[in-house]
Amino acid sequence: TYLVEVEGDSMIDIGIYPRRIDHVRSSLKVVEMVASGTPIVGFDVPPTVPVRESGCGSIVDDVDELIHECIRIGTNHSLRSNMAEGGLRWGRGCTWDAIATEYADLLDEVLPRHA
Secondary structure (H helix, E strand, C coil), X not given: CEEEECCCCCEEEEEEECCCXXXXXXXXXXXXXXXXXXXXXXXXXHHHHXXXXXXXXXXXXXXXXXXXXXXXXXXXXXXXXXXXXXHHHHHHHHCHHHHHHHHHHHHHHHCXXXX
């Protein structure tokens, strides 16, 4: 993440995910930033799915757009607050209890219990 000083604000934190490699692994870095309410700007690759799902940041197509979005988010306090709220809300679903429940439901669906 990058700390940027913006006039009228002290320091703001924006996560940048500059990787364009299209791999199916998730990125713990992205999950942690979103769950902590840190807006992220990144490219449209599988690891940035949490950004899309939560609204905690922007997905971009090229480097010029990445720079533009960093400036837009950095200079708009209301936008950053809304993105942060979306990330925090999304992050509440990332607890071990929530994940265990999701897996248990999935296993019940795929491997029904026999009476």
